[in-house]
Amino acid sequence: EAQVTQNPRYLITVTGKKLTVTCSQNMNHEYMSWYRQDPGLGLRQIYYSMNVEATDKGDVPEGYKVSRKEKRNFPLILESPSPNQTSLYFCASSSFLWQGGNSPLHFGNGTRLTVT
Amino acid sequence: DAKTTQPPSMDCAEGRAANLPCNHSTISGNEYVYWYRQIHSQGPQYIIHGLKNNETNEMASLIITEDRKSSTLILPHATLRDTAVYYCIVRVIDMRFGAGTRLTVKP
Numbered sequence: 001e002a003q004v005t006q007n008p009r010y011l012i013t014v015t016g017k018k019l020t021v022t023c024s025q026n027m028n029h030e031y032m033s034w035y036r037q038d039p040g041l042g043l044r045q046i047y048y049s050m051n052v053e054a055t056d057k058g059d060v061p062e063g064y065k066v067s068r069k070e071k072r073n074f075p076l077i078l079e080s081p082s083p084n085q086t087s088l089y090f091c092a093s094s095s096f097l098w099q100g101g102n103s104p105l106h107f108g109n110g111t112r113l114t115v116t
Numbered sequence: 117d118a119k120t121t122q123p124p125s126m127d128c129a130e131g132r133a134a135n136l137p138c139n140h141s142t143i144s145g146n147e148y149v150y151w152y153r154q155i156h157s158q159g160p161q162y163i164i165h166g167l168k169n170n171e172t173n174e175m176a177s178l179i180i181t182e183d184r185k186s187s188t189l190i191l192p193h194a195t196l197r198d199t200a201v202y203y204c205i206v207r208v209i210d211m212r213f214g215a216g217t218r219l220t221v222k223p
Contacts, residue, residue, distance in 0.1 A: 040215070042214055043154075043160070043203070043213035044212075048211070059212060088157055104152075105162065107160050
């Protein structure tokens with residue numbers, strides 16, 4: 001089954017304790033992206049990647065790191081989490097077509113992170 | 117990058133057509149218009165997309181104006197399960213979502 005898998009689904013941690021949220025897709029997609037969602041603010045893009053070893057900042061990259069060493073994986077790293085990073089996080093992937101693109105985004109089920 | 121503007125909320129009676137507008141006046145010639153929806157806190161779900169022509173699938177219809185500066189998503193017979201936040205985005209390298217339109221379908 002084609003899917004984007006995020007882990008964990010729920011995570012409670014303390015300020016300053018490094019954590020990683022994993023994201024994996026099995027569709028051989030070039031494009032992957034991380035979003036966070038907070039009440040009333042919609043989905044805001046954190047980072048995106050157009051292919052292996054190619055990552056770029058989105059709207060709200062501060063406090064986050066990503067890596068794209070393999071095509072299927074795009075982990076989100078919080079080196080020193082703070083309470084303002086408490087949020088619902090989504091990973092997504094799609095085929096990126098240089099001709100203009102007509103491949104929809106596939107989303108994971110989300111990771112609800114709480115930083116105390 | 118082209119930006120989109122949507123009304124923050126809309127209501128629709130069950131069984132009636134829901135027409136959700138989106139303005140994308142700065143869209144470029146090769147940028148597609150995509151629509152997604154999000155029910156509660158689930159991952160957004162793809163609905164439909166188009167470039168110039170009107171499109172229809174089993175979920176909805178997409179009407180794009182001739183100048184491509186705006187579009188309308190049509191749910192022909194809205195049900196209570198269509199209550200969700202609907203996002204209109206323009207396909208660019210960094211696919212950014214706005215706040216969307218919260219559609220409430222009422223009995």
